[in-house]
Amino acid sequence: MVDTGLPIRVVLAKLGLDGHDRGLKVVARMLRDAGMEVVYLGLRQTTDNIVAAVEQEDADVVGISMHNAGHLTLGPLIVKALGEAGLAVPVVIGGIVPDADLPELEAAGVAAVLGPGASVEEVVTTVRSAAGRDGST
Amino acid sequence: MEAPEPGAGSSAVAELAGASRSGDRRATARLLSLVERGGDPADEVASATQAHVGEAHVVGITGAPGSGKSTITNSLTTLLAEAGRRPAVLAVDPSSPLTGGAILGDRVRMSGASEAGVFIRSMATRGHAGGLALAVPGAVRVLDAAGFDPVVVETVGVGQVEVDVTAAADTTVVVVAPGWGDAVQANKAGLLEVADLFVVNKADRPGATDARRNLDLMLDLSTAITRPGTGRPSITMTTATEGDGIGELAAAVAGHLDLLCEGGELGQRREKRRIAEVRAHLEHLLAGAADEALTTEGLQPVQASESPMMAARRLARKLLG
Ligand code: B12
Ligand SMILES: Nc1nc2c(ncn2[C@@H]2O[C@H](COP(=O)(O)OP(=O)(O)O)[C@@H](O)[C@H]2O)c(=O)[nH]1
Ligand SMILES: [Mg+2]
Numbered sequence: 001m002v003d004t005g006l007p008i009r010v011v012l013a014k015l016g017l018d019g020h021d022r023g024l025k026v027v028a029r030m031l032r033d034a035g036m037e038v039v040y041l042g043l044r045q046t047t048d049n050i051v052a053a054v055e056q057e058d059a060d061v062v063g064i065s066m067h068n069a070g071h072l073t074l075g076p077l078i079v080k081a082l083g084e085a086g087l088a089v090p091v092v093i094g095g096i097v098p099d100a101d102l103p104e105l106e107a108a109g110v111a112a113v114l115g116p117g118a119s120v121e122e123v124v125t126t127v128r129s130a131a132g133r134d135g136s137t
Numbered sequence: 138m139e140a141p142e143p144g145a146g147s148s149a150v151a152e153l154a155g156a157s158r159s160g161d162r163r164a165t166a167r168l169l170s171l172v173e174r175g176g177d178p179a180d181e182v183a184s185a186t187q188a189h190v191g192e193a194h195v196v197g198i199t200g201a202p203g204s205g206k207s208t209i210t211n212s213l214t215t216l217l218a219e220a221g222r223r224p225a226v227l228a229v230d231p232s233s234p235l236t237g238g239a240i241l242g243d244r245v246r247m248s249g250a251s252e253a254g255v256f257i258r259s260m261a262t263r264g265h266a267g268g269l270a271l272a273v274p275g276a277v278r279v280l281d282a283a284g285f286d287p288v289v290v291e292t293v294g295v296g297q298v299e300v301d302v303t304a305a306a307d308t309t310v311v312v313v314a315p316g317w318g319d320a321v322q323a324n325k326a327g328l329l330e331v332a333d334l335f336v337v338n339k340a341d342r343p344g345a346t347d348a349r350r351n352l353d354l355m356l357d358l359s360t361a362i363t364r365p366g367t368g369r370p371s372i373t374m375t376t377a378t379e380g381d382g383i384g385e386l387a388a389a390v391a392g393h394l395d396l397l398c399e400g401g402e403l404g405q406r407r408e409k410r411r412i413a414e415v416r417a418h419l420e421h422l423l424a425g426a427a428d429e430a431l432t433t434e435g436l437q438p439v440q441a442s443e444s445p446m447m448a449a450r451r452l453a454r455k456l457l458g
Pocket of ligand 1: 017018019020021022023024026027062063064065066067068069092093094095096114115116117118119123126127
């Protein structure tokens with residue numbers, strides 16, 4: 001079996017106190033239906049928990065869903081925590097992120113940001129290209 | 138550390154195995170991924186780890202979806218980690234047969250264990266023809282060789298899978314929740330055949346004592362088909378969300394291992410599992426060859442003049458030469 005034949009593994013989580021998990025669940029199904037393996041962590045995760053999951057699950061991408069206006073703090077925090085753990089795994093953020101905040105997140109090393117109404121294609125393509133696996137599952 | 142690519146050679150894999158044994162969790166995770174790939178990389182991992190396996194107590198936890206397997210696994214491994222053990226979890230869910238994708242959701246209930254330092258790996262079955270028997274034992278060996286003990290394998294118990302779990306575990310725990318009485322009844326033989334220990338979870342819910350009584354009755358009536366070696370399965374009542382009864386469960390699990398060791402049954406079970414695993418791989422290879430035979434022109438697909446059985450025999454003769 002060649003590398004590109006393997007499913008992309010994605011860890012999906014919500015960080016901190018933010019009860020909006022509908023988007024995360026929708027995204028989980030989109031990615032599964034695109035042939036990916038989704039390790040679903042759900043609500044109220046700590047950065048330590050997410051880093052441990054990414055390491056143990058040998059994940060290709062981390063997806064964080066944020067709706068509590070904490071993205072400018074938490075986004076960079078998770079990127080930094082992964083880096084400190086020696087994990088070069090791209091972070092994709094979805095949820096409520098004002099356009100004005102995009103440059104700051106990009107500068108902090110966030111791979112991509114998607115907002116409300118993101119289509120299946122957008123979600124799947126974004127995760128695939130973050131994983132460096134464009135044009136495959 | 139970079140993941141060795143397939144064919145990168147056994148020295149890279151041996152290096153990973155060494156790192157894994159000295160506690161490098163990323164190395165352990167990479168080895169698990171190589172096992173999941175199958176083929177040559179999985180063989181290299183098997184060679185690199187085989188000298189260090191056999192130490193871990195492998196505990197299977199099975200039962201209907203929603204019965205509380207993940208919550209029990211969380212409480213049990215947290216308790217063991219706090220007592221100084223080094224437990225690991227392998228949480229297995231089926232892949233979608235249509236897309237090959239999967240949602241692996243067991244970690245949702247395992248934040249506590251994660252914080253207590255338990256190593257948790259979610260695993261999709263990836264359409265392995267032999268089910269757990271193909272996907273899981275190699276992964277268990279990686280965790281065993283990395284020094285984790287016990288290795289707890291959580292599997293969804295539906296139909297065949299609950300039987301498969303015995304292909305991976307020394308001790309099999311079957312979880313039942315109140316209200317699942319009918320399912321247990323319908324599944325009686327399957328459950329009794331695999332259970333070394335029963336847990337009635339959700340003891341905080343009405344019907345828990347009834348569930349326990351029903352199990353007891355079933356065990357009274359059918360001692361003949363319980364698993365050999367360690368006698369009548371005990372029944373532990375738990376409220377996993379509160380941690381109630383988890384200490385008793387830990388004691389029952391440890392007690393079962395003692396029984397296995399005393400009677401020499403542990404070695405016998407492991408030998409049987411080895412054979413079952415070889416068989417599963419063999420069936421997988423033969424199934425692949427059968428697919429080939431039906432598509433390759435060289436082997437001539439089925440002819441109209443033959444009965445299906447005759448065609449199968451003809452192809453089998455050619456294949457097995
Ligand atoms: C439904 C909803 C709720 C539900 C949540 C139910 C649930 N279990 O999820 C309830 C009623 C509980 C709720 C409560 C609150 N809510 Co509310 N809620 C919404 C609402 C209307 C829709 C959110 C939703 O589910 N959308 C549907 C999903 C599918 O879309 P999505 O999450 O955006 O996800 C898509 C993309 O963003 C992207 N995506 C998302 N995550 C990810 C992850 C990855 C990896 C990728 C690739 C893509 C991706 O892909 C998805 C598919 O397109 C939004 C308004 C809005 N228009 O978004 C407000 C909104 C999010 N809520 C808001 C607020 C303020 C609250 C409350 C604080 C209100 C209050 N004062 O009580 C509480 C807080 C609750 C809590 N504990 O956190 C604000 C947030 C403001 C902000 N961040 O600046 C919003 C924006 C409303 C507003 N305009 O003010 N809410
Ligand atoms: N009331 C009650 N609920 C429980 C108990 N154990 C688990 N649950 C809940 O049952 C649901 C399914 O649990 P989970 O561990 O995911 O089950 P699994 O599918 O068998 O792994 C979750 O909502 C748990 O919180 C318990 O002892 N009592
Ligand atoms: Mg579960």
